[in-house]
Amino acid sequence: MSDSTSGVASVATQLAAAPRSPARVRLDLLLADRGACIGLLIIAAVVLLAVFAPYVAMDPTEQSIVNALQPPSAAHWFGTDEFGRDVYSRVIYGTRPALFVGLMSVLVSMVIGIPLGLLAGYRGGWLDTTISGGVDIMLSFPGLLLALMIVSLVGSSMAVLVLAIGVAHVPIFVRLARSATLLIRELDYVAASRTFGASELHILRRHIFPNVIGPLIVMATLSIAGAIREEAALSFLGLGVQPPDASWGNLIRDGVITILEAPWLALIPGMCLTISVLAFNILGDAVRDILDPRDLASSAVKKGK
Amino acid sequence: MFSFILRRMLSLVLIAIAVPTIVFFVMRMVPADPAYVVLGDQATAESLAAFRQKAGLDQPLLVQYGEFVSGLARGDLGKSMITGQSISAQIADVFPDTLSLALGALVIGALVGISIGVITAVWRNTWIDFVGRVFALLGFSFPSFYLGVLLLLIFSVWLGWFPVVHTMRGDGWGEYLHKLALPALSLGLVQAAYVTRLTRSAMLEVLGQDYVRTAFAKGLAPRKVYFKHALRNVLITVITAMGVYTGTILGGAILTETVFNRPGLGKLLIGAIAQRDYNLIQSGLIMFALVIMVVNLLVDLSYGLLDPRIKYS
Numbered sequence: 001m002s003d004s005t006s007g008v009a010s011v012a013t014q015l016a017a018a019p020r021s022p023a024r025v026r027l028d029l030l031l032a033d034r035g036a037c038i039g040l041l042i043i044a045a046v047v048l049l050a051v052f053a054p055y056v057a058m059d060p061t062e063q064s065i066v067n068a069l070q071p072p073s074a075a076h077w078f079g080t081d082e083f084g085r086d087v088y089s090r091v092i093y094g095t096r097p098a099l100f101v102g103l104m105s106v107l108v109s110m111v112i113g114i115p116l117g118l119l120a121g122y123r124g125g126w127l128d129t130t131i132s133g134g135v136d137i138m139l140s141f142p143g144l145l146l147a148l149m150i151v152s153l154v155g156s157s158m159a160v161l162v163l164a165i166g167v168a169h170v171p172i173f174v175r176l177a178r179s180a181t182l183l184i185r186e187l188d189y190v191a192a193s194r195t196f197g198a199s200e201l202h203i204l205r206r207h208i209f210p211n212v213i214g215p216l217i218v219m220a221t222l223s224i225a226g227a228i229r230e231e232a233a234l235s236f237l238g239l240g241v242q243p244p245d246a247s248w249g250n251l252i253r254d255g256v257i258t259i260l261e262a263p264w265l266a267l268i269p270g271m272c273l274t275i276s277v278l279a280f281n282i283l284g285d286a287v288r289d290i291l292d293p294r295d296l297a298s299s300a301v302k303k304g305k
Numbered sequence: 306m307f308s309f310i311l312r313r314m315l316s317l318v319l320i321a322i323a324v325p326t327i328v329f330f331v332m333r334m335v336p337a338d339p340a341y342v343v344l345g346d347q348a349t350a351e352s353l354a355a356f357r358q359k360a361g362l363d364q365p366l367l368v369q370y371g372e373f374v375s376g377l378a379r380g381d382l383g384k385s386m387i388t389g390q391s392i393s394a395q396i397a398d399v400f401p402d403t404l405s406l407a408l409g410a411l412v413i414g415a416l417v418g419i420s421i422g423v424i425t426a427v428w429r430n431t432w433i434d435f436v437g438r439v440f441a442l443l444g445f446s447f448p449s450f451y452l453g454v455l456l457l458l459i460f461s462v463w464l465g466w467f468p469v470v471h472t473m474r475g476d477g478w479g480e481y482l483h484k485l486a487l488p489a490l491s492l493g494l495v496q497a498a499y500v501t502r503l504t505r506s507a508m509l510e511v512l513g514q515d516y517v518r519t520a521f522a523k524g525l526a527p528r529k530v531y532f533k534h535a536l537r538n539v540l541i542t543v544i545t546a547m548g549v550y551t552g553t554i555l556g557g558a559i560l561t562e563t564v565f566n567r568p569g570l571g572k573l574l575i576g577a578i579a580q581r582d583y584n585l586i587q588s589g590l591i592m593f594a595l596v597i598m599v600v601n602l603l604v605d606l607s608y609g610l611l612d613p614r615i616k617y618s
Binding site for chain 2: 140149239274
């Protein structure tokens, strides 16, 4: 996609140089983008903290009532909460539910949403009417409310959170995949493939899916940001990750209760949450700029001036 | 135009039937027995049976559904399983609070968002544009409930300009608005980020069109071109999209009401979930969906009014 926009000259230089695959070209473009790099660095840091949490933090659930509600100090970088637990350790362990729910729930919504959208867009007819109708009904609820309903019915656990937030994001993926498919299925090469007797599955997988994947990747990155925010929101409402397990959302919830005595208890986890969401949003924006040839062309013109 | 409204109404009616039906049957799929949940494990078999009979839970599912639908048609949402209070009365009591919060947020979001969007588009690729875009990116990333906590901390706890406790409604309009300010701001500023992006890109597109160039070429003052010629077309795009954001605003209202401990539909729903008051949960969900449907319909209709070309299609 992005190759088509580079001018003849740059194509020639590319051919003269070592051949680069389209994926490689996009990766290079991504790494040349300052915003994308900042986003990727923050995400990498969060992932590392989540993986190596036991090595960089203490036990996040160990209580010590004598040390309750201490301000930040050398021993407790982010202070202690009302049970004397080390908030720095709790914030570090809070990366785990955020990333896990963020990534897995978007995977769930893509696995359900994309095939439905492809089918609805390609087949049309009653199937499209049914799927699109279902999507309309789901969209008449706020996503958070939908997740809330599921969690309130079946109780809260990590798996339920992933499913609830994942299901709530399904409609966007269905819509996006469907509208992209509607455009592509009319193109000549799809018709050509059909005349050769290609099966529907083959056409969907080999011809349609690769061409709708761009906007879907952008949407997925932005959805991870949304899912992290929603996990925090549910935990903030007391319906997500349950104490004593730490999540940024339930840390903010606890922090609000003691906001008069110890405001940092709400401030710091919220800051970590916001920065992580920001990182995925920046990355999503950068990926959109790179995958959307129209935007790429305009930014190339801008830089050329 | 007429067939457009007719089609819209038809799909609205279908959704209006489907949503309560789905909510009703999903709520009946709860693994736990409501009677057991409400009365606790000390309850005797007789009191459980009495509760089921009183709540109509001993009836066949379809009979329960029939009662539910006929009640809904009369505006009667039944009684709370915990307190026995009329749900319609409870909702009517807090509904104005959620409505004022949502409207306040909508107005703040539209005013701030459209202004910054227009400014960043007019001064594109300057530092003003950069600042505006950073604002939008931050707004996208700030969870509204965390922004609420920040505003509460700064303006209520530290500066003391606004009340810390929002539970009571206060007397008169002045006090009501005073208590509405921070919650509406925390919800509205996040909304403003979306509106900013939308306005900026719509404005950029419009500014690139021939009729805008013509307006400039014939010597119109830039102010006139921006506000009379360009903005009007931008507003159509923005207003349509605002309908979609109503859902986000209402979802955010649940969080905002919890942060500020403010009465409202969201607070009622969260309380119902905590107490497992299934009737109340069900009604709360339906109310949210209903409001969103009505707003979307209004937006669709106003779209036709704002853009005369729609009538001919």
